[in-house]
Amino acid sequence: MSNAVEFHRVSRRFGAVTAVDDVSFSIAAGETVALLGPSGCGKTSILRVIAGFERPDHGTVSIGGRDVTALKPYERNVGLLFQHYALFPHMTVAENIAYGLRHRGADRREIPDRVEAMLALVRLQGFGSRRPHQLSGGQQQRVALARALATRPGLILLDEPLSALDAKLRQDLRAELKQVLAAVNSTAMVVTHDQEEAMSLGERVFLMQAGRIVQVGAPSDVYGRPGSRFAADFMGRTNWIEAQVTRRETGLARALSRSGLSLTVPDCPSDAIDICVRPENIILSAADDADQHGMANSAKGRILNVALLGSTRQILVEMAGGEQILVMQANRVGDGLGPGQAVTIGFPVDACITMPAGNPTGLAA
Amino acid sequence: MTGTAKRLGDRLLGGAMIAMLGLVLAFLVTPLLVTCLLAFDARSFLGPLPPPALSMRWFEKLVSLDYVTTGLATSLKIAVLTTSVDVFIGTAAAVALDRSNFPGRSLVMAVFLSPLIVPAVVIGFALLLFLSRIGIVDGFTRLLCGHIVITLPYVVRTVLASLSGRDRRLTEAALVLGATEHQAFWNITLPLIRSGMVTGAVFAFAVSLDDVAVSMFLTDPSTYTLPVALVSNMRASFDLTIAAAAVLLMAVSAVLIIVLERFVGFDRLLGQGLFRS
Ligand SMILES: Nc1ncnc2c1ncn2[C@@H]1O[C@H](COP(=O)(O)OP(=O)(O)O)[C@@H](O)[C@H]1O
Ligand SMILES: [Mg+2]
Numbered sequence: 313m314s315n316a317v318e319f320h321r322v323s324r325r326f327g328a329v330t331a332v333d334d335v336s337f338s339i340a341a342g343e344t345v346a347l348l349g350p351s352g353c354g355k356t357s358i359l360r361v362i363a364g365f366e367r368p369d370h371g372t373v374s375i376g377g378r379d380v381t382a383l384k385p386y387e388r389n390v391g392l393l394f395q396h397y398a399l400f401p402h403m404t405v406a407e408n409i410a411y412g413l414r415h416r417g418a419d420r421r422e423i424p425d426r427v428e429a430m431l432a433l434v435r436l437q438g439f440g441s442r443r444p445h446q447l448s449g450g451q452q453q454r455v456a457l458a459r460a461l462a463t464r465p466g467l468i469l470l471d472e473p474l475s476a477l478d479a480k481l482r483q484d485l486r487a488e489l490k491q492v493l494a495a496v497n498s499t500a501m502v503v504t505h506d507q508e509e510a511m512s513l514g515e516r517v518f519l520m521q522a523g524r525i526v527q528v529g530a531p532s533d534v535y536g537r538p539g540s541r542f543a544a545d546f547m548g549r550t551n552w553i554e555a556q557v558t559r560r561e562t563g564l565a566r567a568l569s570r571s572g573l574s575l576t577v578p579d580c581p582s583d584a585i586d587i588c589v590r591p592e593n594i595i596l597s598a599a600d601d602a603d604q605h606g607m608a609n610s611a612k613g614r615i616l617n618v619a620l621l622g623s624t625r626q627i628l629v630e631m632a633g634g635e636q637i638l639v640m641q642a643n644r645v646g647d648g649l650g651p652g653q654a655v656t657i658g659f660p661v662d663a664c665i666t667m668p669a670g671n672p673t674g675l676a677a
Numbered sequence: 678m679t680g681t682a683k684r685l686g687d688r689l690l691g692g693a694m695i696a697m698l699g700l701v702l703a704f705l706v707t708p709l710l711v712t713c714l715l716a717f718d719a720r721s722f723l724g725p726l727p728p729p730a731l732s733m734r735w736f737e738k739l740v741s742l743d744y745v746t747t748g749l750a751t752s753l754k755i756a757v758l759t760t761s762v763d764v765f766i767g768t769a770a771a772v773a774l775d776r777s778n779f780p781g782r783s784l785v786m787a788v789f790l791s792p793l794i795v796p797a798v799v800i801g802f803a804l805l806l807f808l809s810r811i812g813i814v815d816g817f818t819r820l821l822c823g824h825i826v827i828t829l830p831y832v833v834r835t836v837l838a839s840l841s842g843r844d845r846r847l848t849e850a851a852l853v854l855g856a857t858e859h860q861a862f863w864n865i866t867l868p869l870i871r872s873g874m875v876t877g878a879v880f881a882f883a884v885s886l887d888d889v890a891v892s893m894f895l896t897d898p899s900t901y902t903l904p905v906a907l908v909s910n911m912r913a914s915f916d917l918t919i920a921a922a923a924v925l926l927m928a929v930s931a932v933l934i935i936v937l938e939r940f941v942g943f944d945r946l947l948g949q950g951l952f953r954s
Contacts, residue, residue, distance in 0.1 A: 363853050385852040398850040401843075402868045415855035463855065 315377070316341040316467055316499035317362060322371030324357055331357035332368070333523030341376075341466075344493055344500040346514025346531075348507060350546065354523040355503040356395070359469045362501070363392050376466055389416070391465035391498075395472045397456035399444040405431075405455050406440035412463040430458040433492060450481050457489070461496055468493070470502045474509060486512060507547050511535065519543055538665060544588045549626075551594075551637050553587040554669060564661065571633025576608045576661055582668035591640035593663035596627060599654040607658030613637065615653045629657055709927065716920040723917070735921035742918065748906035751817070755902060756885040759824040763881045764874055766825075767832030771873075772866065774833075775840040790830045797890030800827060805894045816900030823895045824885045831884065832877030839873030840866075872940075879937050883930055 315338040324332040331354040339345050347355050360366040361373060364385035372381045380388050400408050409427045418426065431437050434454035444452055453473065460468055473489060474482045490513055493500050502513045510517050511531035519527040519534055527539045538544035541552075555567035555575060565579045567587070577587055599612060613631040620643060627639045627649065637657060649655075711726065718724070719732035739745055774786055792800060804823050813819060844866055851861035889904045896905050907922050 363849075365849055365852075384857075385849070386855050386857055389855075390853060392850070392853045394846060394850060396846070398846045400847060400850070400865060411851065411856070412854035415851075415860065417855075459854070 315339060316343070316375065317501070318374045319358075319361075320372045320374075322358075322361060322368045322373060324354075324361055324366055324368050330523045332361060334370075335523075335525055336371075337518060337525060337528065339499055339501065341499055342497060344502065344513060344515050345518055346510035346516070347501055347503045347518045347520060348510035348514075348546075349505065349520030351505050353520045355505075355520060356471055358520075359392070359471050359501070359503055362467075362469060363390050364388050386415070389463065389465050389467075391460035391463065391468035393453075393456050393460045393468070393470040393473050396476060397444075397452050399452060399456055399459070401444055403443075404440060405436070405442050405444065405447070408444065408455060409440075409459045409462050412459060416463045418463070426462060430462050433461070433495065434458045435488075449477050450485055453477065453485065454488075457492060461492070461498075464496070465498060467499045467501075468496075470500065472503055472505070475504070475506070482509075489513065507535075511547075519546065521546075536665075538588065541586060541588075541667065544665065549591050549638060549640070551589045551591060553589065553635065555585055555587055557583045557585060565666070567666075569633070569635065571631060571635045573609075573611050573631065573633060573635065575664070577664040577666045578661060580666040580668065584669035585666045586669045588665040588667070589637075589659055589663055591626065591638040594637065594639045594657050594659045596629065596639045596641065596649075596655050596657050599656055608661045609664070610656055610658035612654065612656050615649060615651050615655055617651050618649055629655060631657075712920050712923050713927075715917055716924040718917055718920075721916075735917045736925075738916075739918045739921045739925070742910075744901075744906045744910060745903065745918075745922065748901055748903035751820070751900055752886055752903040755817070755820050755824055756882050758821055759828055759885045760878050760882045762821075762825050763829050763832045764878050767829050767877060767881075768836050768870065768874055770829075771833050771836035771840060772844070772870070775837060775842070775844055789833045792827045793830045793834075797827070797888075801891040801894030804891070808895075814897075816895065816897030819895040819897075820892060820900065820902065823891045824888065827888060827891055828881035828884050831880040832874070835873040835877035835880070836870050837873075839870045844869060875940055876937065879933050883933055886926065886929065 318338040319336050322332055322335050323330065333354070335358065347358060349355055357366060361368055362375070364380065364383055364387070368381065372379055374380060375388055375390065400411065403411070406424075406427050409430050410423050413423045413426055414420075427440065428437070431440055434457055436451060436454055436458070439447070439451065439455075444455065447455065453476070457470075457473070460470075470489075474485055477485060486509060493513075502510070504510050504513070514531060516528060517531050517534045518525050521542055527534055527543050529537075534543065535547045538547055544550050553569050553573070553575070555569040555573075555577075557565045557567050557580070559566040560579060563579055565577055565585075567575045567577055567585060569575060569587075575587065577585070595607070611631050613629040616628040616630050616636065619626045619628075623643055624640055625643045627641070629637045629639060631637060639657060714726060714728060715723075716735055717731040717733070718728035719730035719734065720728060770789060774782065774789075801823065804819070804826065808814075808819050808822060813822070847865050847869070848858075848861045851865045852858065856864070887904060888902070889908055892902050892905050893908075896902070901909075903922070903926075907919055911919050
């Protein structure tokens with residue numbers, strides 16, 4: 313079976329800005345991919361190239377095995393959910409949803425049924441005769457989704473589908489969006505700058521930086537095995553420890569941090585290394601806890617402060633050598649951790665990700 | 678300052694604003710009311726108000742005057758033609774400006790809107806010179822050109838305001854749903870700008886009907902608009918036919934505004950960005 317979408321060395325420049333820089337990827341039919349990256353890195357530009365609003369300066373785009381590089385938007389059957397929905401203000405909800413059906417040559421007698429089915433899919437039965445401005449943000453988002461899906465596009469593109477909503481609603485709609493996408497069973501590309509959203513919606517994550525896709529993988533891979541400092545930082549909070557390798561064993565390296573911590577980490581070809589440790593992989597216990605002695609890496613320190621985040625808390629620990637390490641753990645009641653307390657932290661070898669030092673972007677020089 | 682003193686200050690300010698509003702309204706409305714009264718004055722001279730008796734004599738005289746009927750016919754023809762051309766060109770220009778993104782865009786916009794700022798005398802004189810230089814000496818054509826120049830900005834402006842940047846995204850939404858550019862224009866862009874077009878057209882019509890300053894330069898002995906004819910003859914013989922003519926023109930404006938209110942709504946009409954940039 314041919315790939316649903318394929319980019320072959322696509323570039324798109326706007327004046328001096330290279331919004332899409334020599335990007336190649338392919339998406340399998342039925343797959344949901346999250347295109348993740350900071351604002352301005354070129355995510356929307358990639359969607360616009362797929363939808364046909366932008367012609368690439370270089371490279372080819374194919375959809376379902378067909379080269380569509382030179383085709384107009386209306387000559388491709390792609391569903392697109394715009395970042396701010398772009399609902400037609402002068403049409404009712406039902407007319408909005410029917411618009412694509414009418415222009416894609418659906419049988420006129422079947423349109424009302426199809427519209428009803430779409431309204432049911434996004435749980436908006438009975439809203440067909442409303443105008444967009446009479447709906448809440450979340451409802452507008454669902455109408456836009458229904459409109460994009462009505463023509464049964466083989467490929468659906470969603471540009472920051474939840475970013476215009478407030479935090480609580482965003483979580484609810486994220487789950488709902490996932491269900492709807494699974495129900496229609498089409499190939500989907502979700503653009504987002506929110507790594508949580510990317511990890512929960514995408515079967516694969518395409519991580520973008522400055523016009524390029526810098527890492528592709530399952531969410532757990534990109535999170536757990538970031539290929540660069542940028543990827544590690546963008547996917548979540550991390551501790552960085554700069555160190556020098558002092559000795560190598562099979563697959564392992566002994567390293568000494570700048571402040572004198574002695575660590576055992578996965579091996580790395582470079583001698584000067586950056587070690588990334590996720591805060592939730594660090595175990596924190598009272599100063600004289602014997603359990604920590606089994607850990608490959610452990611060190612003593614003192615709590616600087618504790619920040620409650622609801623179900624979790626972040627504890628900042630200052631090590632004896634001066635390094636500050638962030639620890640994230642479940643927020644248990646009544647264990648009385650507080651600033652000034654002496655503690656021991658520990659983490660296993662496989663909680664450490666090592667990469668050559670001094671390459672903050674991870675991009676080839 | 679104590680709480681009561683603050684409140685008193687607010688009350689005074691509120692009162693002053695209402696008083697000011699009343700004054701401005703009185704200043705705007707009083708001349709209109711006086712004109713209406715005078716138009717129905719039965720006396721043959723300009724006497725003290727109120728008139729002792731009312732009559733239709735000035736209206737009768739008005740319609741019996743040749744220059745009035747000729748002028749009115751020309752004015753209406755010019756206004757209708759001007760408005761039609763404006764709606765067509767102005768809409769096209771506004772849509773093109775809204776969609777384009779070239780470096781000199783704001784300059785082009787300024788040129789389109791400049792007749793709102795450049796003094797009418799300058800426009801009239803410049804047009805007279807320019808049109809005769811390119812060989813257009815016919816009064817009707819000259820008037821038509823002049824009126825299009827001074828009224829086009831109204832349509833451009835109201836249509837631009839109604840597009841307000843939404844059009845590009847909505848058009849793209851239509852394209853990706855399978856509509857061609859042509860279809861998207863008819864069923865997305867046009868409905869979006871319809872109220873802007875109507876508002877612009879009414880303003881253009883009213884301005885064209887009313888203009889004296891530019892038209893003065895462009896008339897010829899046999900082609901003149903009603904306001905020009907009235908002003909010229911007012912100097913020769915001053916009587917109350919001019920008040921009757923004013924009432925007539927006011928009636929036309931009132932009808933236009935009522936029509937507009939029905940189709941567009943007053944708030945939309947005034948909020949249409951005529952005086953916004
Ligand atoms: N039509 C355009 N004209 C000029 N620059 C553009 C245009 N579209 C995008 N860009 C630039 O390209 C870069 C990528 O933009 P975009 O794809 O919108 O990023 P993202 O969606 O990831 O925030 C930005 O620097 C943006 O300013
Ligand atoms: Mg974007």
